[in-house]
Amino acid sequence: MAIFVKPQREVFTEEDLKYFQKSNCHKEFSKFVESLSWSVKDKRITEVISESQLIQKLVQILIELESLVSCFPPKEMTTRYGNPVFKDWHSEVKKRHHGWLEAILPSPDAVIEFSEYFLNSWGNPLRMDYGTGHEANFIAFLFCFYKLKLITEEDFTAVVLRVFIKYIKLMFLLQQTYWLEPAGSHGVWGLDDYHFLPFYFGAAQLINHKYLRPKSIHSADYIEQFSSDYIYFQCIENINKVKTESLHWHSPLLNDISGVKTWAKVHSGLLKMYKAEVLGKLPIMQHFLFGSLLKFHSPSPRTLSQEEKESIINQEHHHSCCVSHVPSSAAVKAANQRVRSNYIPFD
Structure with missing residues (x-):
């Protein structure tokens, strides 16, 4: 029987991060993300697929989370x-989540491990922000089910097209209802203010599409027609709803990617980018949690003292892991003066 533990932060230094990138943990997690992506190749969201009882229960939890939003309307x-009512919503989720998890896990002992990933999936209630690190926590939550063989490869398509899609729609709702801060310092050079993986999964859906091309995201007619079938177009539709300027202005990287000739190249480029810009960034991975299912051991010859750890945490809150208080669309002019050092060619 597995011995479950409360996940803890393990990556504090660049040395820790380099070790993580070479670790079996990194390999397994990256492979999980990649396999999820390939499972939806050439498949529409509306496609009829098999759904296990666990998949259905996970979707039901997400439905209940969504219903709670109406119980906590935002203040003027x-x-x-950063609408402060988000803290109330998150607090209610924290009260209820043990019951939800106990109903789907094989042992009450497992809740201590799954709980941390679950609660970190919705954003930070103190900073009232959300970003790709929180998105990665939801994938880690799903990965834990996979490690326990409660989710198998046969479930992967439903994991993306039923569970992850529902999660993304819930996050759209939370972002727009409570105006969560975009977490992190990527600013305009991120894919969007909040997400990464729906674009990666969405590119896989479109790899062999007969006539939709990366440049098709600039067509309002295509977005309206295909957003219900393809995650990529769904995300573009959401961006267009909350931002009035063109993609060139507020989402220049997505605009650049639209010039790539094939979805296959977009797909492979986004995987490289995810490993470099999410799993390979210290400000993000410093917040990531490791337990018995996502296992990681730092190679540091000495253990950091609590004082040293707190010092690192305080430093990161004053630098790149902190929320961006300037909307990315308003920061474009300044950002255009900088070199896009993190940009990864899609070739």
Whole structure:
């Protein structure tokens, strides 16, 4: 029987991060993400697929999470980001989540491990922000089910097209209802303010499409027609709803990617980018959690003291892991003066 533990932060230094990138943990997690992606190749969201009882229960939990939003309507605010009612919503989720998890896990002992990933999937209630690190926590939550063989490769298509899609739609709702801050310092050079993986999974759906091309995201007619079938177009539709300028202005990387000739190249490029810009970034991975299912041991010859760890945490809150208080669309002019050092060619 597995011995479950409360996941803890393990990556504090660049040395830790380099070790993680070479670890079996990194390999397994990356492979899981890649396999999820390939499972939806050439498949529409609306496609009839098999759904296990666990998949159905996970979707039901997400439905209940969505229903809670109506119980906590946002307050009138004059500021752009961070409606404080989000804290109330998150607090209610924390109260209820043990019951939800106990109903789907094989042992009550497992809740301590799954709980941390689950609660970190919705954003930070103190900073009232959300970003790719929180998105990665939801994937880690699903990965834990896979490690326990409660989710198998046969479930992967449903994991993406039923569970992950529902998760993304819930996050769209939370972002727009409570105006969560975009977490991190990627600014305009991220794919969008909040997400990465729906674009990667979405590119897989479109690899062999007969006439939709990466440049098709600039067509309002295509977006309206295909957003219900393809995650990539769904994300573009969401961006267009909350931002009034063109993609060239507020999402230049997505705009650049639209010039790539094939979805296959977009797909392979996004995987490289995910490993470099999410799993390979210290400000993100410093917050990632490791337990018995996502297992990682730092190679550091000495253990960091609590004081040293707190010092690192305080530093990161003053630098690149902190929320961006300037909307990315407003920061474009300044960002255009900088070299896009993190840009990865899609070739």
